[in-house]
Amino acid sequence: MNFQFSEEFALQADAKDPLKELREEFVFPQHGGREALYFTGNSLGLQAKKARQYLNEELDDWATFGVEGHTESRRPWLHYHEFFTEKLAKIVGGKPEEVVAMNGLTTNLHLMMASFYRPAGKRTKILCEGKAFPSDQYALRSQLRFHGFDESHLIELAPDPETELITDERVLAAIEEHKDELALVMLGGMNYYTGQFFDMKTITQKGREAGIMVGWDLAHAAGNVPLQLHDWGVDFAAWCGYKYLNSGPGGVSGVFVHERHLGQTDIPRFEGWWGHDKATRFKMPDDFIPIPTAEAWQLSNAPVFAMTPLLASLELFEKAGMERLRQKSIGLTAYLEFVVAEVKKSTGADLKILTPKDPEKRGAQLSIIVPGVGRKVFDAISKEGVIADWREPDVIRMAPVPMYNNYEDVYRFGKILEQSLKNLN
Numbered sequence: 489m490n491f492q493f494s495e496e497f498a499l500q501a502d503a504k505d506p507l508k509e510l511r512e513e514f515v516f517p518q519h520g521g522r523e524a525l526y527f528t529g530n531s532l533g534l535q536a537k538k539a540r541q542y543l544n545e546e547l548d549d550w551a552t553f554g555v556e557g558h559t560e561s562r563r564p565w566l567h568y569h570e571f572f573t574e575k576l577a578k579i580v581g582g583k584p585e586e587v588v589a590m591n592g593l594t595t596n597l598h599l600m601m602a603s604f605y606r607p608a609g610k611r612t613k614i615l616c617e618g619k620a621f622p623s624d625q626y627a628l629r630s631q632l633r634f635h636g637f638d639e640s641h642l643i644e645l646a647p648d649p650e651t652e653l654i655t656d657e658r659v660l661a662a663i664e665e666h667k668d669e670l671a672l673v674m675l676g677g678m679n680y681y682t683g684q685f686f687d688m689k690t691i692t693q694k695g696r697e698a699g700i701m702v703g704w705d706l707a708h709a710a711g712n713v714p715l716q717l718h719d720w721g722v723d724f725a726a727w728c729g730y731k732y733l734n735s736g737p738g739g740v741s742g743v744f745v746h747e748r749h750l751g752q753t754d755i756p757r758f759e760g761w762w763g764h765d766k767a768t769r770f771k772m773p774d775d776f777i778p779i780p781t782a783e784a785w786q787l788s789n790a791p792v793f794a795m796t797p798l799l800a801s802l803e804l805f806e807k808a809g810m811e812r813l814r815q816k817s818i819g820l821t822a823y824l825e826f827v828v829a830e831v832k833k834s835t836g837a838d839l840k841i842l843t844p845k846d847p848e849k850r851g852a853q854l855s856i857i858v859p860g861v862g863r864k865v866f867d868a869i870s871k872e873g874v875i876a877d878w879r880e881p882d883v884i885r886m887a888p889v890p891m892y893n894n895y896e897d898v899y900r901f902g903k904i905l906e907q908s909l910k911n912l913n
């Protein structure tokens with residue numbers, strides 16, 4: 489597409505968008521009597537309009553049936569998590585039996601590491617990205633301590649000081665270098681800070697060839713880019729529901745466990761009754777018989793109200809399909825990149841983009857740096873109704889989300905950014 493930084497171009501691009509109707513399915517925060525320019529779907533996705541209806545239905549069913557709602561309500565609570573499985577499996581490229589919706593992300597990372605971080609002999613270490621999301625760092629370090637290891641067992645790949653990125657080659661070389669001492673490789677598939685998308689397939693293959701477990705935190709990847717977790721051979725993955733998947737604040741996370749690990753009784757695992765064989769669950773036997781799917785990792789019965797909004801969103805993912813969303817996303821993010829470059833030209837401002845230029849190496853998000861005056865610019869655009877995300881020391885993270893953002897949003901953001909930069913001078 490030949491981009492232009494004009495309203496006319498943006499409106500035309502939107503008119504041609506096959507997914508344009510999806511925007512109408514979401515509720516936007518308001519600013520000055522119109523929709524705010526919402527670019528933080530990478531942090532908290534918007535509310536699908538159907539979420540309210542579905543939540544009300546659950547409240548009604550609870551009122552009507554009480555405990556019998558477990559079996560009698562329109563979406564019986566006994567099986568509630570099952571309503572999410574196929575839809576999530578499509579989004580992450582897993583088989584339905586490999587996927588389950590449960591808990592929060594960090595909880596799930598711990599549950600996964602309980603099973604798949606199995607230090608033994610010389611293989612005791614974990615490879616992760618330097619400057620990982622704080623919760624992941626805490627989870628990794630506390631897992632090490634839990635097994636009696638100190639932090640020297642965590643190999644953190646420092647980002648390149650120039651680009652702040654960690655190249656795939658760097659990760660592969662680190663696996664090669666440490667292959668005899670690694671028990672686990674666990675990385676964020678899409679870096680939350682830079683928006684870099686790792687070559688998950690190649691990294692997974694490399695780790696597995698060396699006999700190392702490979703797990704991924706997909707907080708910023710699930711619902712953002714197409715994934716093929718099964719085909720890539722990923723051992724496990726977990727993601728949160730409230731970013732690109734629009735589950736609402738603190739909404740339920742998802743987990744992938746490769747089929748090669750399913751149906752095993754001798755796997756180390758923290759167990760609960762919701763992971764036990766469905767046929768005998770209510771007979772309350774002493775021995776745990778794992779469900780032969782990823783559901784074996786469930787501990788508790790499903791938190792229905794925390795899951796319902798996700799259902800409304802997943803129906804839209806099913807309608808749109810990850811491939812079409814990705815197609816639109818590549819265009820929309822390239823347009824944002826173009827608009828930032830145009831604003832740089834017209835204002836002479838020092839604007840930089842941290843995120844890789846190659847569309848294959850990124851998703852929706854761009855991380856923009858305005859050296860020295862970043863915070864001022866961020867405050868100025870916020871006043872004009874741009875909802876973006878500030879990360880210390882100087883990064884503005886923005887994600888035009890293909891599910892509900894459009895070219896006009898990006899154009900209007902560009903005009904506001906341009907004016908804000910001019911006002912600084």
Ligand SMILES: *Cc1c(COP(=O)(O)O)cnc(C)c1O
Binds near residue numbers: 593594595624680705
């Ligand atoms: C958002 C995010 C989290 C958040 O963890 P919760 O357990 O959902 O609070 C963790 N890790 C990464 C990489 C994230 O982007």
